[in-house]
Amino acid sequence: MSTSKAITVKTTFNRETSVSIDIHADVAIVWALLTNAADYPRWNSTVVSIEGAIALGETIRLKSTLDPKRTFKLQVKAFEAEKQLIWGDGQGNRVYTLAQSAPDTVTFSMVEKIGGLIFPLYANYIPSFDQAFDRFAADLKKEAENIND
Amino acid sequence: MNTQHLNTEFESLRGPLKSFLLRITASVADAEDLVHDTYLKAADKIDTFRAESTLKTWIFTIASNLAKDNLRAKKRWVENVTDITKAAALGNPKFFQEALHLRATSPQGDFEIKEHIAFCFTCIAKSLPLEQQICLLLKEVYEFKVSEIVQIIDANEAMVKYYLHTGRSKMMQIFDQRCALINKEGICHQCSELNGIFNPQQNFQEEVVKIEMARVAEKADKEHLFDLRMQILQGIDPFESNAAALQLHHLEHNRQVMENYLQKKVD
Numbered sequence: 001m002s003t004s005k006a007i008t009v010k011t012t013f014n015r016e017t018s019v020s021i022d023i024h025a026d027v028a029i030v031w032a033l034l035t036n037a038a039d040y041p042r043w044n045s046t047v048v049s050i051e052g053a054i055a056l057g058e059t060i061r062l063k064s065t066l067d068p069k070r071t072f073k074l075q076v077k078a079f080e081a082e083k084q085l086i087w088g089d090g091q092g093n094r095v096y097t098l099a100q101s102a103p104d105t106v107t108f109s110m111v112e113k114i115g116g117l118i119f120p121l122y123a124n125y126i127p128s129f130d131q132a133f134d135r136f137a138a139d140l141k142k143e144a145e146n147i148n149d
Numbered sequence: 150m151n152t153q154h155l156n157t158e159f160e161s162l163r164g165p166l167k168s169f170l171l172r173i174t175a176s177v178a179d180a181e182d183l184v185h186d187t188y189l190k191a192a193d194k195i196d197t198f199r200a201e202s203t204l205k206t207w208i209f210t211i212a213s214n215l216a217k218d219n220l221r222a223k224k225r226w227v228e229n230v231t232d233i234t235k236a237a238a239l240g241n242p243k244f245f246q247e248a249l250h251l252r253a254t255s256p257q258g259d260f261e262i263k264e265h266i267a268f269c270f271t272c273i274a275k276s277l278p279l280e281q282q283i284c285l286l287l288k289e290v291y292e293f294k295v296s297e298i299v300q301i302i303d304a305n306e307a308m309v310k311y312y313l314h315t316g317r318s319k320m321m322q323i324f325d326q327r328c329a330l331i332n333k334e335g336i337c338h339q340c341s342e343l344n345g346i347f348n349p350q351q352n353f354q355e356e357v358v359k360i361e362m363a364r365v366a367e368k369a370d371k372e373h374l375f376d377l378r379m380q381i382l383q384g385i386d387p388f389e390s391n392a393a394a395l396q397l398h399h400l401e402h403n404r405q406v407m408e409n410y411l412q413k414k415v416d
Contacts, residue, residue, distance in 0.1 A: 025307075026305075026306075026307035026310075027307075028305060028307040028308055028311070029307045029308075029310065029311050032307075032308065032311045032315075033311075036315070039315055039319070042315075042318060042319065042322065043318075146314070147310050147311055147314040147315075148307070148310065
């Protein structure tokens with residue numbers, strides 16, 4: 001069983017936030033939700049918009065409720081259907097992982113690691129991701145289970 | 150199964166098949182061509198039909214595949230299609246001249262609010278991804294089961310559920326924001342505007358309360374209002390109704406406007 005709240009681990013040069021949750025739905029539904037860019041704002045309360053195609057090598061433009069005035073240009077770095085999705089930029093990566101943990105259960109995990117040599121200079125200006133991660137995971141679970149029913 | 154049996158079945162399905170293809174393509178010419186191509190392909194492949202599905206499902210599978218091929222290279226429309234096409238119509242005196250001529254002379258030249266609701270759905274549904282549009286029409290208007298849609302679009306059940314849920318949610322959201330028939334704050338009043346032009350003697354409010362979706366809008370939830378909207382589509386054959394000529398003229402106008410609009414965006 002995996003329904004933990006988001007956890008953040010900080011070091012001098014990086015910060016890693018992670019969350020995972022069990023979703024009782026077909027993995028294809030969870031994957032479809034994670035990879036349909038235009039549909040995110042409908043079900044995900046942490047996303048204002050995502051423009052572009054979520055496909056390997058593509059660049060997407062993401063606006064988050066954490067900082068709606070800012071547009072993050074992110075490259076899709078890994079795209080393994082129904083298993084793993086990674087997007088990121090020079091400051092860090094976000095890794096989505098799906099694992100079939102029971103016949104009707106998918107364990108969804110999301111990890112974002114940001115950092116680098118100059119991370120200590122701007123670390124205090126980056127808001128906590130914990131609440132947004134919890135909401136993202138809860139929204140995904142709710143929507144996927146609603147579709148699956 | 151032989152060709153004679155196919156011919157009989159095909160004729161009974163021709164009406165719904167043609168309206169399905171019209172609602173997918175928004176083009177009378179394409180819908181007619183696709184019905185013809187569907188028949189030719191079905192006749193050619195009838196020996197391979199193994200009755201693993203109903204003949205209706207098999208024929209709709211052929212038609213859906215042909216429609217997908219037809220639309221593959223074409224851009225999807227946009228949510229505010231009715232704003233764009235309204236602006237184009239207002240700037241084109243010929244549009245209203247033709248429409249008023251049809252209204253005055255065609256036996257299918259009536260303007261009916263229900264017909265316009267169905268027409269509006271056709272236009273806005275073309276902003277959905279194609280799979281969502283096809284699944285939504287098959288389920289909500291042509292009453293196929295999920296298991297049949299799985300066969301028609303060759304996807305697994307989970308994805309069909311995803312397409313249905315997402316398409317339905319998106320359309321509910323669009324209508325809730327736009328449609329003044331169900332939301333007083335809605336920004337689209339084309340039903341009443343067009344009714345004023347084509348039926349100047351009518352009292353719009355008296356007409357609109359005859360439509361259950363509008364009558365119960367304040368009390369009903371979005372899901373129920375969407376179901377009522379789908380019931381309106383189920384009850385209308387866009388080629389055979391008393392308003393067919395006017396609505397098909399309007400649809401052809403919108404198709405041309407949207408193709409030009411989308412082409413300019415590419416350029």
